[in-house]
Amino acid sequence: YCATCDAPFFKDQKVVVIGGGDTAIEEALYLTKFAQEVTIIHRRDRLRATKILQERVFSNKKINFAWDSVVTKILGNEKVEGILVQNKKTGEEKEIPCQGVFVFVGNVPNSKFLNELIKLDQKGYILTDDNMMTSQEGIYACGDVRKKLLRQVVTACGEGATAAFAAQKYIEEIKGVSYK
Template identity: 60%
Template structure:
């Protein structure tokens, strides 16, 4: 029996672990892959307070993990398969068995949203990717497309110019949603070309990606663009299915919490990208994690 069980090892989960373990609560963090979450797939983080120079996502995650271990946080690397109420407590079923907790913090984050077009699933891992940091090096001196217009899309487009000969940014509108400073860097980069008012209709290829079929949203005109890679950044979906029958979700599936990170189920808290909120960044995930751990402590005392 643990005082607190945290599911998810991104910045929110790690911070919750630091605060809970530091409060002398017996705490377990369950992570199915590597710690850091989406932050660990980011080449550089330059807007996290305290770092005058950019820090890599993996390095920041590694430091958080080291700090959490120093305070006594326990880790279980396994896939959490189910969560159920067991009287006043909670049972988490994993591939390694069941663990019980008096309080539960859901910090499972979100996953990339798909285009849901022909060829996307077929060529996943053969030219279709959702992580430029992971796969960018495979496209040295090639032409690639980035789909999206937000911060993540433009940051990854800039990163891809380290390898690719040309990067095409495909956006369904005629202006970007990314913050101005990131836009300016992209516009000044000679390897980046913008294709406005366009959506991907199909990803083309035989054994691997060879191009995309684009549709102009204004005229309906179709055209083909020859590229060897397609990187998709059109938003995220929350990983909330684990507790969908226990807590209230919004229309998009994000967990609804109050200011204390408390969900509709007493004893279950949510933190980070999985919960409903206006801004999803490392700094907000960290804040959520701290509040969730503090609230869990007060819940257990009560």
């Protein structure tokens, strides 16, 4: 589910958020406006989210945690009725009743098809310069497929504008109509 889109459908219900980064914590906090209870399942013993988000989530009385845990099964036939989690350290399994599951566990760039054309980092993110040009002259990249620190809509939009402007300048230079 998408918390921003689907949270109102879970009014006064129990939901689970899987993940421990900024997106997972932001969405968990948003869900507390609607849900009766939010349980965050995280495979580690601490969150990766920013300090301010951690302070907010730890002070929210509607949020519970299952640390060092992974979801092994979503329960229910026609609809979600709960999840089964396993603690990675103890091996203990427990059932958590819930009506919704929201997954925010990272992403993998869809860039394998570019492997022979441009340089990628070891995780598959595209390497660019400050103007968004890749290792192949005339090819630009922007957004979450690019190697960068912050993956948010606002950064992708800014990179898109930079890439478009740089590509326009590149084409103008090729045509010999560049305005330097």
